[in-house]
Amino acid sequence: MKVLVINGPNINFLGIREPEIYGKTTYNDMLKIIGEYAEKIDVCVSFFQSNHEGALVDAIQNAYYDKIDGIIINPAAYTHTSVAILDALKAVGIKTVEVHLSAVEKREDFRQISYVGKYAEKTITGQGVNGYLQALDYLKEQIK
Numbered sequence: 001m002k003v004l005v006i007n008g009p010n011i012n013f014l015g016i017r018e019p020e021i022y023g024k025t026t027y028n029d030m031l032k033i034i035g036e037y038a039e040k041i042d043v044c045v046s047f048f049q050s051n052h053e054g055a056l057v058d059a060i061q062n063a064y065y066d067k068i069d070g071i072i073i074n075p076a077a078y079t080h081t082s083v084a085i086l087d088a089l090k091a092v093g094i095k096t097v098e099v100h101l102s103a104v105e106k107r108e109d110f111r112q113i114s115y116v117g118k119y120a121e122k123t124i125t126g127q128g129v130n131g132y133l134q135a136l137d138y139l140k141e142q143i144k
């Protein structure tokens with residue numbers, strides 16, 4: 001089973017950016033934690049991060065050709081603006097879980113809309129890095 005973990009803008013700055021909101025774990029630490037957990041539950045995981053909307057769309061389209069079984073996506077700020085990312089997910093039709101490190105539902109009004117959430121079959125918020133592990137568990141359970 002192949003899962004692609006996609007992270008959007010500024011997630012590469014984890015550990016540096018607003019640690020009181022996003023925690024002190026760095027992006028590389030996070031990849032290590034997710035990678036080790038995936039190995040433990042026998043999921044083949046790959047990662048993609050970009051600060052550019054079109055690059056995220058390309059990564060979603062490539063997931064189709066790579067026969068990826070499940071996508072875990074934290075679109076970061078593009079969550080709240082990107083119809084292009086929503087359309088890409090609909091185009092490839094791959095089972096998707098949306099993850100946010102912070103509890104977006106308790107934050108500013110402009111974070112209350114999620115375009116990706118209109119496609120994702122599950123959304124996990126406010127669990128920090130653990131949210132990605134919960135998403136892996138969910139996909140492992142769903143895709144058999």
Ligand code: DQA
Nearest residue numbers: 074076077100101102104111
């Ligand atoms: C985020 C929440 C978004 O509102 C924000 O723009 C991010 C990160 C999160 O993981 O909590 O960059 O997606």
